[in-house]
Amino acid sequence: MSEVLVELAVDFSLLSVFAVGGVITVLPELHRSVVDxxxxxxxxxxxxxxxxxxxxxxxxxxxxxxIGWKVAGLAGAAVAxxxxxxxxxxxxxxxxxxxxxxxxxxxxxxxxxxxxxVTVGLMLAGGYLITRAADQNAMGFVxxxxxxxxxxxxxxxxxxxxxxxxxxGLAGWx
Amino acid sequence: xxxxxxxxxxxxxxxxxxGVSGFGGVMxxxxxxxxxxxxxLSAEEFNDALSLCQVLPGPNIVNMAVCxxxxxxxxxxxxxxxxxxxxxxxxxxxxxxxxFTHYGELPAISAAFRGISAAAxxxxxxxxxxxxxxxxxxxPMAVFAxxxxxxxxxxxxxxxxxxxxxxxxxxxxxxxxxx
Numbered sequence: 001m002s003e004v005l006v007e008l009a010v011d012f013s014l015l016s017v018f019a020v021g022g023v024i025t026v027l028p029e030l031h032r033s034v035v036d037x038x039x040x041x042x043x044x045x046x047x048x049x050x051x052x053x054x055x056x057x058x059x060x061x062x063x064x065x066x067i068g069w070k071v072a073g074l075a076g077a078a079v080a081x082x083x084x085x086x087x088x089x090x091x092x093x094x095x096x097x098x099x100x101x102x103x104x105x106x107x108x109x110x111x112x113x114x115x116x117x118v119t120v121g122l123m124l125a126g127g128y129l130i131t132r133a134a135d136q137n138a139m140g141f142v143x144x145x146x147x148x149x150x151x152x153x154x155x156x157x158x159x160x161x162x163x164x165x166x167x168x169g170l171a172g173w174x
Numbered sequence: 175x176x177x178x179x180x181x182x183x184x185x186x187x188x189x190x191x192x193g194v195s196g197f198g199g200v201m202x203x204x205x206x207x208x209x210x211x212x213x214x215l216s217a218e219e220f221n222d223a224l225s226l227c228q229v230l231p232g233p234n235i236v237n238m239a240v241c242x243x244x245x246x247x248x249x250x251x252x253x254x255x256x257x258x259x260x261x262x263x264x265x266x267x268x269x270x271x272x273x274f275t276h277y278g279e280l281p282a283i284s285a286a287f288r289g290i291s292a293a294a295x296x297x298x299x300x301x302x303x304x305x306x307x308x309x310x311x312x313x314p315m316a317v318f319a320x321x322x323x324x325x326x327x328x329x330x331x332x333x334x335x336x337x338x339x340x341x342x343x344x345x346x347x348x349x350x351x352x353x
Contacts, residue, residue, distance in 0.1 A: 018333050019231045020341075024298055028326045029333035036330075048278075049271075051291040056270050057194050058263020061233040065264055066271050077268060081260070088232020092240045093252050099226045110352055112229055114345030117315045118337070119228075120305045121322025127299035128327040134291035143289060147296025152303060162293045169289025170282060 004072045005079050007038065012064060012083035019088065021119030023060045027126035030064070031133065040071045047134035055162050061085070139173045179246035180214060182254045188212060189239055189258030194266070200235045200259075208242065215242070235259065315351070318344040 011033050019026045027050075034040050041049075049070060053063035061084060068080025102108050127148075135141045147161045168174060180188065188207055195203045201224075208215045215223065227237035236256065243255030277283050311319060321340060325331045 014334065017231050018337055019233065020337070021228060022232075022234045024301065026333060027298070028330075032330065032332065047291045047295070048274075048287050051287060051294040052270055052274055053267060054294040054297060055290060056263065056267040057196055058267065059193070059196070059200050059233055059235045059259065061236065062263055062267045065267055069268055069271055074268070077264070081264060085232065085236050085256070085260070088230065089236060089240045089252070089256060092227065092230050092232065092237040093244055093249065095230060096223075096226060096241045096244050099222075106352070107349075108229075110349045111345055112225065113310060113315065113352070114318075114348035115229060115341065116308065116310045117318035118322050118340050118344050120302065120308070120311060121319035122326060122333075123298075123302035123305055124319070124323045125327035127295065127302040128323070130298055131295040134288075134295040136288065140288065140292040143292035144296040144299060147293045148300040148303065151297060151300035158297055161296065162290050165289035165291075165293025165296075166286040167289065169286040169292075172285055174285065174288040174292060 005075060008068055008071065008076060008080045009083045011038075012068075012080050013087050016084045016087040017091075019084075020115055021122065023063070023084075024126045025119055025122035028122070028129045030067070031129055034067055034071075040067070043133040044136070045070075047130060050130060051134070051162075055159075137174065139168070143168060143174065180212070182247050182250055185243050185247060185251050186254040186258040189243075189255045190262050193259045193261075193263045196235075196263075201238070204235060204238055214246070313351075315344070315347065318347070 015026045015029060015033075018029065031043070031046055035043050035046055046067075049066045050063050053060065053066055056062060061081070064084045065077045065081045069077035072079070131141070131144050135144055143165050147165065150156055150161055151158065165174075192200060192203045192207050205220055209217055209220050223238060223241045224234070227234045227241060230237055236259065239255035239259045240252045243250075243252035245251075247254065274283070274287075278287065306319065318340060322336070325336050325340070326333065
């Protein structure tokens with residue numbers, strides 16, 4: 001039990017440090033750690049927890065709380081959430097006090113220019129992986145594609161799209 | 175600024191409100207609260223803070239709470255904003271998780287969740303594509319986006335290893351291009 005908590009703490013605080021551009025960029029790594037390395041759950045379970053976190057209010061990061069909870073109960077949820085937030089928050093606390101000073105510095109722009117493409121690639125990798133994990137038949141891929149299209153092409157609220165997916169599932173087509 | 179800015183309790187309360195309103199993305203709600211309703215930050219100050227939060231590792235919205243809290247009330251403010259943002263949604267998601275474990279084996283619920291999972295995946299794909307359409311990627315720098323996708327999604331390289339090589343290379347390339 002406590003061994004699992006230590007593993008959660010170590011793995012997730014490392015993720016925190018690498019999560020440039022947010023949680024979705026570390027989705028593939030989260031999946032690798034939780035499913036492939038530790039075998040804490042199947043790929044499909046991972047996708048379901050992710051969907052649950054998406055359907056719930058609050059930051060996307062809560063998927064990590066759910067994973068911790070699934071693995072080691074309430075203590076697991078607390079440890080996983082703290083581990084994924086603490087390192088980056090402490091860094092932000094420190095840096096936010098000096099960042100103002102470098103507002104117009106050229107190196108700051110250069111760092112941004114350099115990191116953005118990597119972040120975008122990681123984001124797309126996250127989308128690819130979670131699609132592979134979530135979709136078990138052709139209808140699943142259709143829902144994913146239509147949802148992505150609707151987000152890109154319309155101003156519809158994402159919650160309606162999740163609800164529509166749920167209804168199609170309920171009808172037994174996925 | 176800190177004389178007129180929000181106190182610790184107010185930071186906690188407002189960020190709680192932001193946390194529980196945010197379905198499918200909290201940042202728009204944070205902007206609304208900070209810039210339009212409370213006017214704690216101007217639009218420019220918000221953009222500056224956001225770009226910092228994006229460059230730093232960690233969830234952007236959590237970083238934003240820490241930034242704003244620090245700005246007005248130092249470390250205690252950062253903690254208050256962070257706890258406000260996270261506590262209520264944390265409790266809600268665990269209650270949903272517990273319900274799901276209890277009833278998730280019911281065929282109807284698991285069928286519905288297969289559909290929701292598929293749609294949730296679509297939201298992520300869309301976000302990736304939106305970011306990929308950014309102006310910054312219409313340059314040879316896009317090769318780093320492709321490398322990240324191939325390395326992480328297809329070759330399954332561990333993220334740490336990949337970033338240790340790709341991030342310095344990409345920043346170096348950006349520096350070389352802007353000479």
